[in-house]
Amino acid sequence: MINRTFDRLWHRTLGRPYYLARPIDTGLGQPIVLLHGIGRTGKVWKHVVAGLQSLPCRVVAFDLLGFGSSPKPDWLDYSTDDHARAVITAIERLGIGQPAILVGHSMGGLVAVRVACLRPDLVKHLVLFEMPLYEGLPQKRRYRLQLNLYARFYQQIMHMKPTFDKNAPLTERLARRITGFEVDRSTWRPFIKSLEHTIMHQTAAADIQKLTMPMDVIYGTYDMFVIRGKPQRVFDGSGNNVTAHTIRERHTISKRGSWFLVARIEAALGDGFGADDD
Numbered sequence: 001m002i003n004r005t006f007d008r009l010w011h012r013t014l015g016r017p018y019y020l021a022r023p024i025d026t027g028l029g030q031p032i033v034l035l036h037g038i039g040r041t042g043k044v045w046k047h048v049v050a051g052l053q054s055l056p057c058r059v060v061a062f063d064l065l066g067f068g069s070s071p072k073p074d075w076l077d078y079s080t081d082d083h084a085r086a087v088i089t090a091i092e093r094l095g096i097g098q099p100a101i102l103v104g105h106s107m108g109g110l111v112a113v114r115v116a117c118l119r120p121d122l123v124k125h126l127v128l129f130e131m132p133l134y135e136g137l138p139q140k141r142r143y144r145l146q147l148n149l150y151a152r153f154y155q156q157i158m159h160m161k162p163t164f165d166k167n168a169p170l171t172e173r174l175a176r177r178i179t180g181f182e183v184d185r186s187t188w189r190p191f192i193k194s195l196e197h198t199i200m201h202q203t204a205a206a207d208i209q210k211l212t213m214p215m216d217v218i219y220g221t222y223d224m225f226v227i228r229g230k231p232q233r234v235f236d237g238s239g240n241n242v243t244a245h246t247i248r249e250r251h252t253i254s255k256r257g258s259w260f261l262v263a264r265i266e267a268a269l270g271d272g273f274g275a276d277d278d
Contacts, residue, residue, distance in 0.1 A: 004074075012075055016264075017089040020062040021069035024049055024209030029056035030124075030269055031096040035087065035107025036061070037130075037197065039183045039191050044105070045256035049264075055266060062090050064111065066190020078193035080203050083107075084114035091115075091122050099124035101268050103252055103261065106130050106225070108193060110204045117207035125268040126215035129261060130251055132225050136205025150225070154200055158192050214241040216264045220249035220257070 010016045023042040024034070026049065034045045036045045042061030052059050064069040066078055072212045076082055091100060102123045104112030109131030116123040134150065137143045164185055219226055245264070249257045 004071060006269075007073060008075060008257070011073060013192055017084050018065055018071045018073070019093070020071075020090040021067065022062055022090070023068065024061035025060060027053065027058045029058055031094065031098065031100040032057050032086075032104055032265060033091060033100045033102050034059065034061040035102070035104040035108030035112050036064060036067070039187070039193050040105075041182070043068070044172065045258075047255050048103075048253070048261050051262035055269060056151075056155075057269065058096070060094060060111065062087065062109065066194060067187055072186055072225050074189060074192075076193070078190050078196050079197040080110060080114045081118075081202075083111040083120055083121050083194070083198060088112060088119050088122065101125045101127065101265060103127040103265065104131065106132060106251065107199055110198055110202050112205045113204045113211070116211055116213060119274070120211065120213065123213055125213060126211075127261065127268065129213060129217070129218045129219055129247075129253070129257070130226055131204065131217070132199055133204055134200075134257075135202055136186050136208075145226075151200070154195055154204055156208065158195060162188060164188075183230045198259050198267050214243075214268070216243050216245060216268070218245045218247060218260065220251065221246055222249060223251045225251045 011018060021042070024045060031051065034048065036041065036042055036044050042063045044122070045061045047060050049061070065076070065083055066072045072085075099122055102112045102115060102125070104110070104127070106129075109128040110133075112123075112126055112128065113131075116126055134147055137147075138174075166185075245260075247257060247260050249260075253261075
């Protein structure tokens with residue numbers, strides 16, 4: 001009870017930032033910061049990290065707030081701003097002295113865009129992999145139908161009462177299999193709140209229009225959780241140099257997807273843009 005009271009006083013009342021866990025921090029040189037998706041941890045980047053080992057860079061992967069070994073406050077909304085502020089504090093604590101290449105997968109992409117909007121001085125280049133962008137899309141009937149489908153699916157997940165048991169009901173096991181989320185009792189509330197306040201109520205479409213740094217936007221052709229089409233249309237009117245890519249992948253960071261990401265990051269290290277799609 002004392003720890004919980006202190007947590008609320010120190011962080012909620014006094015506004016002191018939470019410190020994110022850093023499961024990966026390796027290498028020297030240009031900083032590269034990796035932000036995982038909802039229901040995952042920084043360890044999902046292991047293949048990307050392996051592919052970057054020979055490059056002159058410092059690779060850091062954080063556990064986002066509420067996941068992995070990072071703090072899991074029960075009072076937080078887990079909004080895009082909550083996640084972004086924690087990441088900004090974590091980057092500042094690295095003491096890197098130069099803008100980072102910021103890489104985000106899924107929800108991590110939404111958070112990365114918000115970080116770049118709030119603190120553009122911290123970000124040299126954005127690499128956004130399978131970012132679930134649901135706002136700012138062309139007004140087409142098929143997009144509206146897909147958005148309604150996603151909303152219903154997410155609402156079903158939010159109203160689940162998971163058992164976290166190997167003999168869980170079929171709906172729970174199916175949801176885990178489809179999404180690939182790694183959620184337990186300690187991360188269930190951050191997961192639900194992040195789904196509601198970061199993914200379902202997002203700021204990325206508006207934020208993107210304010211950004212000027214270059215970015216690579218990558219989508220998987222077999223990804224169930226993003227709107228198919230031409231993602232570069234969402235970025236029309238922004239002042240940044242956007243390169244859109246597609247890859248034959250699902251909503252996951254596979255070995256194949258990791259090597260594609262490594263190529264994009266390597267191009268960003270030299271301020272170049274790769275145009276080779278899969």
